[in-house]
Amino acid sequence: MNIFVCVKQVPDTETKITPTGDGSFIETASIKWIMNPYDEFAVEQALLIKQSNPAANVTVVRVGPTKDTEALRTAMAMGADDAILVETNENLDSYSIAKALKGAIAKSGKTADIILTGKQAIDDDALQVPQVLAEMLNLPSVSVIVGFEVSGNAIKVKREIEGGALEVYELGTPCVIACNKGLNTPRYASLPGIMKAKKKPMTQLSLTDVGVSDSDRRVKYSQFRLPPEKPPGKKFEATDPAKQNDVVSQVVGLLRTEAKVI
Amino acid sequence: MDFSLTTEQREIRELANKFAKNEMIPYAQEYDERGTFPIDQFKKAWELGFINTCIPSEFGGSGFSSVDSVVISEALAYGCMGMNTAFMANDLALLPIVIGGTTEQKKKYLTPFTQEFKIASFCLTEPGNGSDAGGIKTIIKDGGDHWIINGSKMWITNAGYADLFVVYGTIDPALKHKGISALIVEAKSEGIELGKKEDKMGHRSSDTRGVRFNNVKVPKENMIGKPGDGWGIAMSTLDHSRPLVASSALGGAQRALDLSIQYSKERNQFGVPIAKHQAIQFMIAEMGMKVEAARLLTYKAAWLCDQGIRNTEVASYAKAFASDSCMQITTDAVQIYGGYGYSKEYPVEKLMRDAKLIQIYEGTSQIQRLVMARELIK
Numbered sequence A: 001m002n003i004f005v006c007v008k009q010v011p012d013t014e015t016k017i018t019p020t021g022d023g024s025f026i027e028t029a030s031i032k033w034i035m036n037p038y039d040e041f042a043v044e045q046a047l048l049i050k051q052s053n054p055a056a057n058v059t060v061v062r063v064g065p066t067k068d069t070e071a072l073r074t075a076m077a078m079g080a081d082d083a084i085l086v087e088t089n090e091n092l093d094s095y096s097i098a099k100a101l102k103g104a105i106a107k108s109g110k111t112a113d114i115i116l117t118g119k120q121a122i123d124d125d126a127l128q129v130p131q132v133l134a135e136m137l138n139l140p141s142v143s144v145i146v147g148f149e150v151s152g153n154a155i156k157v158k159r160e161i162e163g164g165a166l167e168v169y170e171l172g173t174p175c176v177i178a179c180n181k182g183l184n185t186p187r188y189a190s191l192p193g194i195m196k197a198k199k200k201p202m203t204q205l206s207l208t209d210v211g212v213s214d215s216d217r218r219v220k221y222s223q224f225r226l227p228p229e230k231p232p233g234k235k236f237e238a239t240d241p242a243k244q245n246d247v248v249s250q251v252v253g254l255l256r257t258e259a260k261v262i
Numbered sequence B: 001m002d003f004s005l006t007t008e009q010r011e012i013r014e015l016a017n018k019f020a021k022n023e024m025i026p027y028a029q030e031y032d033e034r035g036t037f038p039i040d041q042f043k044k045a046w047e048l049g050f051i052n053t054c055i056p057s058e059f060g061g062s063g064f065s066s067v068d069s070v071v072i073s074e075a076l077a078y079g080c081m082g083m084n085t086a087f088m089a090n091d092l093a094l095l096p097i098v099i100g101g102t103t104e105q106k107k108k109y110l111t112p113f114t115q116e117f118k119i120a121s122f123c124l125t126e127p128g129n130g131s132d133a134g135g136i137k138t139i140i141k142d143g144g145d146h147w148i149i150n151g152s153k154m155w156i157t158n159a160g161y162a163d164l165f166v167v168y169g170t171i172d173p174a175l176k177h178k179g180i181s182a183l184i185v186e187a188k189s190e191g192i193e194l195g196k197k198e199d200k201m202g203h204r205s206s207d208t209r210g211v212r213f214n215n216v217k218v219p220k221e222n223m224i225g226k227p228g229d230g231w232g233i234a235m236s237t238l239d240h241s242r243p244l245v246a247s248s249a250l251g252g253a254q255r256a257l258d259l260s261i262q263y264s265k266e267r268n269q270f271g272v273p274i275a276k277h278q279a280i281q282f283m284i285a286e287m288g289m290k291v292e293a294a295r296l297l298t299y300k301a302a303w304l305c306d307q308g309i310r311n312t313e314v315a316s317y318a319k320a321f322a323s324d325s326c327m328q329i330t331t332d333a334v335q336i337y338g339g340y341g342y343s344k345e346y347p348v349e350k351l352m353r354d355a356k357l358i359q360i361y362e363g364t365s366q367i368q369r370l371v372m373a374r375e376l377i378k
């Protein structure tokens, strides 16, 4: 069984984001990169499948620059068998990334049985790659899953819907599954794992190798800028019981006319 | 000259940071308050390979260098100095076996620590002898086909949970240093009596007790080296362990610095964040300077150890400077937090209490200066 896990490297959640001077992207020099947290659930799920299926092979795939390969190395230190890096310094759109992932999986020479991804990347929050990839591969896909079970040849997944209810899907393989928080508890990469990861193979491919060119771009980023600063909140003095009625109606009024939330 | 960590060391640090953040910091305050032994954290840290960093790979360990181990210990102490004392005590206890043990002893006593979670204690200090360790009074008597230990030990970290004790005693107090000998003692041996858990100022999650040895029989083959080799082994152990203890102070100091920076930007007085007041800025600058200097000394002491270069002098610089700095830095952190710093609701008062111990154990700051002077004025 071949399991592919698509991982993205994103800025650490505590990073202070600054757009570049010309607004073409964000400053990346001092960013600490981490594996996209939702992808950690995908890696963990792959490793859980491998645990009950020792013959399974887990390949992690990433599209991005070579300089920081933390996400791939972390995944291998957690237990993935090998890695593919499609190298690019460009800030690609979801379509190009999905196409690059498809190309990388094809180039691996292995037929994918299960492709796991995170439900979204916490940097651009586009929520597109898994679905686009599934369409390109003409495979069934379910996203935002919080439960995963293999029963015979089928896979049963659960996804949370509005109101906390669960939808249950049964899929055959191959398929694309996008994971959400709550699916599992990602393991730590152990220190011996870190040592072992050094010896695991990492294949490097170019965008050309995976058949992606400029003409695949569907979205062009025109500008990166910070959201306007939030105006400071309003404080209402209501310690004097005699004035409390007035204050309340004032607040309710503003919530209606200014904040427009009620 | 190269001051950078290897890729692997950076990954190790990353993992240890994550562990400290998720598994230690959220529990540190409560465990301190209640004096809870961090058994879950200890086990998890063992599973990830953070414990027993001194065990060489031929005996099942990860084969970490001294620099690797200070990288780990600094990151874990950032999470909680008290929990890190419990973790580190395993290394302190096993180091004498790594340094002076035979292959058989290493196989028999080190390897099991890599196969399952076990706890060890280092027993040198006695009620009457701390700094003057050469004068210990625990007697090791030759019982023919075994040794017999009699005596009391004091302030023994992990004692209440230990599977193994490494015990220092003397074959004859009149011989002074030349009589000191070290024995590997299994905790299940008959005649070991544990004292009650000490109610301490800081490091309250670590377990510290007195231990009495009443006619405890130990197999002949459990002596590390020959009778009288103990002092030499203890001194080499310190060369390895002092950088480790220094790194614990370093981790605590870094935490105090980070918290101080954060708080000084959030707390407003006189219409500006207190970080805008020069008096606060200078305290923070001083902290940063000391943390960086302590780190350089600590890493150098570990690096010398890895190079096989005698590090006694630098290891003492590192241990004294890092722990004295940690005390100053954590005290200033409380100052920067003002009244809130004095409350248990905030994390810095614990740092200040925890810092104090590192100036005391593994050779007090005064004893470190004795060592330095002895090395300098030969």
Ligand SMILES: Cc1cc2nc3c(=O)[nH]c(=O)nc-3n(C[C@H](O)[C@H](O)[C@H](O)COP(=O)(O)OP(=O)(O)OC[C@H]3O[C@@H](n4cnc5c(N)ncnc54)[C@H](O)[C@@H]3O)c2cc1C
Residues within 6 Å of the ligand: B089, B121, B122, B123, B124, B125, B128, B129, B130, B131, B132, B154, B155, B156, B157, B158, B200, B203, B208, B357, B360, B361, B362, B363, B364, B365, B366, B367, B370
């Ligand atoms: C929480 C805790 C955990 C510990 N864990 C362990 C452990 O696991 N194993 C173990 O063996 N020990 C352990 N110790 C013991 C520790 O190493 C000793 O407490 C330490 O070495 C100091 O000894 P003492 O307490 O007897 O103080 P003393 O030696 O009595 O010192 C008292 C004071 O006199 C000063 N002083 C002493 N001699 C001189 C001198 N010649 N010149 C100048 N000043 C001097 C000291 O610096 C100190 O300020 C632990 C201690 C504590 C508090």
